[in-house]
Amino acid sequence: MVVDDDAQVRHSLARVIETHGLATTEAGSGTEALAILERDGEVPLVISDIYMPEMDGVTFLREALSRYPDMAIVMLTGVAEVATAVECLKLGALDYISKPVLIEEVRARVDKALEKRDLVLQNRFYQQHLESRVRELDRRNKESLINGVQTLVHALEAKDAYTSGHSARVSRYAVKTAVHLGYTGDRLEQIRLGGELHDIGKIGTREDILNKPGTLTAEEFQHIKGHAALGERILAPFMGESPSVLRIVRSHHERLDGAGFPDGLAGDAIPHEARIVSVVDAFDAMTTNRAYRPPRTPLDAVDELRRCAGTHFDAGVVEAFLRAFPDPAALLISV
Numbered sequence: 292m293v294v295d296d297d298a299q300v301r302h303s304l305a306r307v308i309e310t311h312g313l314a315t316t317e318a319g320s321g322t323e324a325l326a327i328l329e330r331d332g333e334v335p336l337v338i339s340d341i342y343m344p345e346m347d348g349v350t351f352l353r354e355a356l357s358r359y360p361d362m363a364i365v366m367l368t369g370v371a372e373v374a375t376a377v378e379c380l381k382l383g384a385l386d387y388i389s390k391p392v393l394i395e396e397v398r399a400r401v402d403k404a405l406e407k408r409d410l411v412l413q414n415r416f417y418q419q420h421l422e423s424r425v426r427e428l429d430r431r432n433k434e435s436l437i438n439g440v441q442t443l444v445h446a447l448e449a450k451d452a453y454t455s456g457h458s459a460r461v462s463r464y465a466v467k468t469a470v471h472l473g474y475t476g477d478r479l480e481q482i483r484l485g486g487e488l489h490d491i492g493k494i495g496t497r498e499d500i501l502n503k504p505g506t507l508t509a510e511e512f513q514h515i516k517g518h519a520a521l522g523e524r525i526l527a528p529f530m531g532e533s534p535s536v537l538r539i540v541r542s543h544h545e546r547l548d549g550a551g552f553p554d555g556l557a558g559d560a561i562p563h564e565a566r567i568v569s570v571v572d573a574f575d576a577m578t579t580n581r582a583y584r585p586p587r588t589p590l591d592a593v594d595e596l597r598r599c600a601g602t603h604f605d606a607g608v609v610e611a612f613l614r615a616f617p618d619p620a621a622l623l624i625s626v
């Protein structure tokens with residue numbers, strides 16, 4: 292599109308551009324040009340004079356780019372208007388042509404402007420394409436991570452019949468309790484995953500010890516204790532963006548009084564997420580059948596949690612668990 296109030300200049304420019312094999316439209320002012328664009332839609336290239344009645348070229352440039360940011364606009368300037376032309380470049384014009392206009396120069400500038408526009412559009416396309424590709428890869432990575440995690444959990448449950456379903460229940464109890472403690476979004480998601488994976492290190496525990504019906508010897512107990520730190524080591528390469536998951540796996544056997552393992556942390560030094568999983572893990576362990584003892588009733592288990600709140604367990608977490616599951620007996624039936 293050629294925009295100029297001087298009909299003669301306008302026509303000759305249009306003819307030169309047509310020799311490029313491009314169709315042209317002409318407008319005698321900025322206002323008319325905007326009206327044509329509004330009616331017929333965006334054009335790839337506009338050559339616009341700067342000084343025109345009604346709406347000057349600078350105002351037209353601003354208006355046109357705000358509505359059609361992909362349009363290439365080249366300004367026509369008189370010799371004395373170089374400063375204005377530079378201003379136009381700052382506003383987003385692609386180039387300027389000085390009057391008097393030379394045919395060869397117009398051809399060269401038109402080619403250059405269209406090339407530049409193509410480059411800008413291509414860049415944008417690649418960028419958008421790249422962004423969606425990265426998003427897709429990220430989604431697939433997360434998906435395969437979750438599949439891998441589920442495989443690990445199933446492998447563990449195949450090895451240790453008594454923990455079958457334990458990870459899923461712990462995860463579910465932990466999430467509901469965490470909601471009552473104000474967790475949301477990604478922090479809550481990490482608790483869900485941490486609950487699923489808290490015992491994953493038991494993959495490295497000897498089966499005869501895992502399923503031993505009697506009391507464990509000191510050495511066997513020591514061996515079992517290794518599952519917390521081992522679990523963290525197994526998951527560390529995959530969980531760089533989920534530090535809470537690693538904290539849960541490592542610290543879910545810590546006790547508030549410092550008598551837990553593997554680090555003997557006490558009080559607030561124990562990650563809060565791990566204190567949540569510790570409570571619900573204990574509840575589920577007490578109420579399900581184990582190799583070494585029959586299950587306790589849910590009410591017994593709740594009494595035990597209450598009794599040990601403040602020494603073994605975080606009292607606030609025990610409270611939140613009881614608020615999340617006010618009727619623990621019903622909870623077991625629903626699982």
Ligand SMILES: [Fe+2]
Nearest residue numbers: 489490543544
């Ligand atoms: Fe554990």
